[in-house]
Amino acid sequence: MTVRVGVIGVGMIGQDHIRRLTHVLSGSQVVAVTDVDPTRAQEVADGLQGARVHATGQELIRDDDVDAVLVASWGATHEEYVLAAIEAGKPVFCEKPLATTEEACQRILDAEVASGRRLVMVGFMRRYDASYQGVKSAVDDGAIGTPLLMHCAHRNPSVPPYGFTTEMMITDSAIHEIDLVRWMFGEEVVAATVLKPRRSSKGSDDLHDPLIVLLEMGSGVLVDVELSLNIGYGYDIRGEVVGESGTASLAETAAAMVKSDGRFSGGVPADWRERFIRAYDVELQDWIDAVATGGFTGPSAWDGYAAAVVSDACLEALRTGTRTVVSQRERPDFYTKS
Amino acid sequence: MTVRVGVIGVGMIGQDHIRRLTHVLSGSQVVAVTDVDPTRAQEVADGLQGARVHATGQELIRDDDVDAVLVASWGATHEEYVLAAIEAGKPVFCEKPLATTEEACQRILDAEVASGRRLVMVGFMRRYDASYQGVKSAVDDGAIGTPLLMHCAHRNPSVPPYGFTTEMMITDSAIHEIDLVRWMFGEEVVAATVLKPRRSSKGSDDLHDPLIVLLEMGSGVLVDVELSLNIGYGYDIRGEVVGESGTASLAETAAAMVKSDGRFSGGVPADWRERFIRAYDVELQDWIDAVATGGFTGPSAWDGYAAAVVSDACLEALRTGTRTVVSQRERPDFYTKS
Amino acid sequence: MTVRVGVIGVGMIGQDHIRRLTHVLSGSQVVAVTDVDPTRAQEVADGLQGARVHATGQELIRDDDVDAVLVASWGATHEEYVLAAIEAGKPVFCEKPLATTEEACQRILDAEVASGRRLVMVGFMRRYDASYQGVKSAVDDGAIGTPLLMHCAHRNPSVPPYGFTTEMMITDSAIHEIDLVRWMFGEEVVAATVLKPRRSSKGSDDLHDPLIVLLEMGSGVLVDVELSLNIGYGYDIRGEVVGESGTASLAETAAAMVKSDGRFSGGVPADWRERFIRAYDVELQDWIDAVATGGFTGPSAWDGYAAAVVSDACLEALRTGTRTVVSQRERPDFYTKS
Amino acid sequence: MTVRVGVIGVGMIGQDHIRRLTHVLSGSQVVAVTDVDPTRAQEVADGLQGARVHATGQELIRDDDVDAVLVASWGATHEEYVLAAIEAGKPVFCEKPLATTEEACQRILDAEVASGRRLVMVGFMRRYDASYQGVKSAVDDGAIGTPLLMHCAHRNPSVPPYGFTTEMMITDSAIHEIDLVRWMFGEEVVAATVLKPRRSSKGSDDLHDPLIVLLEMGSGVLVDVELSLNIGYGYDIRGEVVGESGTASLAETAAAMVKSDGRFSGGVPADWRERFIRAYDVELQDWIDAVATGGFTGPSAWDGYAAAVVSDACLEALRTGTRTVVSQRERPDFYTKS
Ligand SMILES: [Mg+2]
Ligand SMILES: [Mg+2]
Ligand SMILES: [Mg+2]
């Protein structure tokens, strides 16, 4: 069965997912698109065989030829499209964030629980990265003993000089680690602290870059996340879990090693696309495969909600300079994977 | 356009390619299969939507619903299927070897040249491996200067205790390096020598494992290939090109590093499947994409012929213990990619 | 000129320094020893050519045949011996700590300043480690831009099950990183925080292991130090300085890499002796060389004082669970190396 | 007991050994020097406390104040000084080569055997390198199974444009690997072949650089040695032993890793001095310690002889282009370490 996908939002990320569904992955077809910019929607549709353009996301979701919905529009619009997909009983892949407020996330949780079916997957692609999976395997296999700590670094060569705020270092960057550690340790984040080291002169004047975010897990596992968003040398994602008897860390990802000019060296990815291109592929294939068989997979609406709540706590911690407890509703049994 | 593929030979490798075409890659559908074992062919077809079974490869090739042919049958049958595909004017992906004798390869060259169209791709998947491509990029970019040497190691944890002969260390194993160095350096192998180091006690009594194969390229670049086929610890493929001012080598492929029990360590792939799974995917997608657009790509029939001829020289060198010159026909202009 | 050294305290560390002075390094001779245990002192002297035993450290310091004094006795006795050496006008190498209270350190500073001569070197041997020096060179050469952060890990396979307290994780272990970051960045630590992650079950019941110590440097550089003192797998010292445009970190120290049983691996040192044996050698040779030429070198009494003060702040932070500001007297010009 | 050393030949290497004996190592004193250039000898002696200058090596050897002799003069003079030291019954450390002809080496063997005392140590310092020792430990511990192969690379950034001949690639460079593999595997080299890959344009016109030297050990272990003497990027010594179940290789030696400009990287040594400085220290301390206790240690005259004979076979192989069998006299029991 070919899954017929409708894509809401065909900006850079939406187009990238369309390319993936059309030219890379198996088992799906993009049959409908829509965008806040109708011209762009039409241009994208013109490049696809038999894809129609809808005036609105709501219309696209109602389209009987659309089996499943991919939401890649502006974050503030995610809630309404996800809710509409749930109402229509259609599986929906929603790029992070699930929604931009805790309340919006809660409305989605309530709607999905009420629908009685798991329909929502959130695009936290790092869970699909082979390196993170290798670390998680080592942790789960007991190779390092009970986990106690995790050190993370999230380094971008640069972020836009205008418009990228210190808050976005949490909501756009650290959000990945927030989801990741919940998945890695199978438990919730219960408190957050944000530390402000010496500022880099490389970013904009408003930006306090780098930051250190401390996340405390329910079990006491303590995670420190370095966010360095203008570090120039590359896009470098590091992670090391420290257990009672060993550690597991992400390996370097260079394909080849070169010896020249007095050094041996390997490449660091230039950007997130290069680093996580495979994770995006695997993530979306996983979704398509689940949809095709009527199942569900991947990060759930609950994961989207939890990430939002922890992100809010981090923002509060950033504002106040103090340790902030995460207050989170109880997890519905509905979201306990069986 | 969806490329409708007919698969000849649905043993382990054929089934793996079918899985890939059906569940991993984009733009193709397996519409027909055939096998020396009709029951197996039927079983495989039963698992596919709308695939028919043909009694013979020839019949499958003639099927109007088959756009392109994938040959994964026993090596000795490759020639007839490739020739039939050429005659039918259909693109054909042929697993290595192209054919089992130099003469058979020549007949294929002649037929393809006569047909006036490039239709044949040979399954030398290492060219599609990211690590090898990283090394080749470094070489081509001049990062290490003019290449002078290459060191290769081809290590299998084990080969079957019965039936795997010393000759097969050339024809089944070294064949990959033979193609690889032709691609890496863009030139032909002109002579070969085979050295017999101390024998491993791990293999069968008939097997002289390990071997060192020396390949001399047209420019004088000298390649040494260690073949260790019962080395136990893993499937490990190494390669380092030495240039006038530096070297480029395959990086280790471990996804995660673990510290435990007094050591830091990373995994070595368990087998060729694990090591080259992505290369196989990229290779076959490349073929599908080329077929869909009416073009051609990848290792050609000429590459299949050249590998066969060098492999024959290695066998002669193995038999005689001396350096053996490769005698090869002139390369038709037809095979100079434009 | 051969430097005639008197050694106060010939326990494990004192004996190791005697071995070093006698059998490894150049330019010195151990001419006198003393110990709280006279029998042990005599035994050690018996193994040395022409070394006499003194009843007390004070007597040893007064011995005219003693050019320079090495203090390796119990920490609480350091002050009196260092003060006596200053009074005698003799160079003194004092194992860390310089003294066990801030006040004692201050008395040493005052005495040395009053003496008008730099006589005291404190045994912070990490400054002499080739890996740390490599990192510092990269930082100082501008290879990574202005430093902003440093991540450290200090991992011991185990500490004694009895008698090793959580406070000693600061005073015995973190003390090395405290000195190290002052040296690395050429500035003082101004505040400290101690975090308590999930407890390891491997240590004693009283021990809160691991800890995270946060050190804030005068410039705002933020240092996080993981202390894991029962991690089993080895003695592993990690450090990465993060700058505005890159990072510099300690390389792994394995001499050989092994591939076996599905993994490539290298050894982690078994203990601090293995890890820092060369640093101890280089440190003490540096001292001998300086003494021989009438100069001074290495970590000064000021460094010993500063480490003590920061260590006290860490203890306070451990007790209170809050960020603690380091209050430190002004640095005398006397200690500005010229 | 302080070993009083007389040094014959105070050029670059001799002076370096004097620095080592005087300022780095323990237990020795340089009491006499001599050199073909008396002015240079005097200058060096002036920098040493109480060292006298002798007109000739023979005179120095006879000096009663000289306990042991270090020969660092021009290779062609080694024989006479080593023979004289044997005659005088004094331990002698002779820089490689032991002598420049097989016959000369034989005369030394005969003289030493006749003397009844092991007096000669040859300066093959690689045996004292921690990385090589790590590899040998892995081999000896059975970590990789019975050894079958070894891959070596010996890369210099450059050699002098004038005066350095292709033959010297054997006698000055490969000589180190020749000794090394004898030590690594505890057996003799029985045959040699030299291969000429594509020439580097970086060296002088007379030089055939790089070369591949193949060494066959008595057990059948096959060693390939890449000699690349103008490779520019650094002084890089590689080695990997391949066993029946694994491999052991020299680790990279970088002290620190840097991330900058899109790459992670570590330094390659600039020259042999940087790479092997510790090995030289350990080697010479080992000699001093053995002399002080009346024992012997390290590479023997037999090792010097065997290296010379294998080196001769390599030169023959280079000349003839064919595999050359090493013909070697029987090893006297005298040289079987007990
Ligand atoms: Mg995502
Ligand atoms: Mg293949
Ligand atoms: Mg110390």
Ligand SMILES: [Mg+2]
């Ligand atoms: Mg030497």
